[in-house]
Amino acid sequence: MRLDIISIFPEYFGPLDVSLIGKARERGTLDVRVHQLRDWAHDVHKTVDDTPYGGGPGMVMKPEVWGEAIDAVAGDGAPRMIVPTPSGRPFTQELAQELAGEPWLLFACGRYEGIDSRVMDEYATRLRVDEVSIGDYVLAGGEVAVLVMVEAIGRLLPGVLGNAQSAVDDSFAPGSMRNLVEGPVYTKPPVWRGREVPPVLLSGHHGKVARWRRDEALRRTVRNRPELAAALDPETLDKHDRKL
Ligand code: ADE
Secondary structure (H helix, E strand, O other): OEEEEEEOOHHHHHHHHOHHHHHHHHHOOOEEEEEEHHHHOOOOOOOOEEOOOOOOOOOEEOHHHHHHHHHHHHOOOOOEEEEEEEEEEEOOHHHHHHHHOOOEEEEEOOEOOOEOOHHHHHHOOOOOEEEEEOOOOOOOEOHHHHHHHHHHHHOOOOOOOOOOHHHHHOOOOOOOOOOOOOOOOOOOOOEEOOEEOOHHHHOOOHHHHHHHHHHHHHHHHHHHOHHHHHOOOHHHOOHHHHOO
8 A cells, every 4th residue: 555645744754664554664565655745835935834814813734835745746646635634524443444445545734724725625626535533632733643544544454463353353343343342351460469360261262252352342332432332233232232
């Protein structure tokens, strides 16, 4: 998968050199290219922003600079363009799965009050453009949101996770974990500071372990994410779940 990221702070993306994503880049599974937006600004100050029409606080990113940058990076190709913004559609595990199936993503990181809206309108005529939010809070810019999305997407690519089953058992994964968060996990030793690992996990009985894990996922979802629990489709619950 090819990923292009355009930002005025390319140094934010250092973490993409390490861990799972760094290894995927070394192996060639991921081709990440980070671009400095200011390279397409032509005045001596490399200006990328200006005051908003209609007044108000803050600055808006200029369309000409973004237009040149996106034209140069996309060329004649058709990457799917993602614009991180708190006013976008929610980034979910489902969207991460969908984006993991794309061959080429282009992330356009806004700062300040955002990018002149004509940029998204213009490229929506020839690319698929999504404005995406990673949560209901406001960051100083899109860079951290892109790091979040790239990590969530990257770990779903074939061969990136050591154990492909991990992604299947994840919280929110499509299938039996849809709208559920994962329950607690344990490792050795069997007793730590007097606290025992739930005995069923030591039983070697796969059916009972699977049942316990599902019960715990449901319990945690009810406790920590009541809105998700309320939205669970009764059709996805089995007769054992219904007793909870
Ligand atoms: N930029 C600023 N806040 C953001 C958010 N919550 N999600 C995505 N991009 C952002």
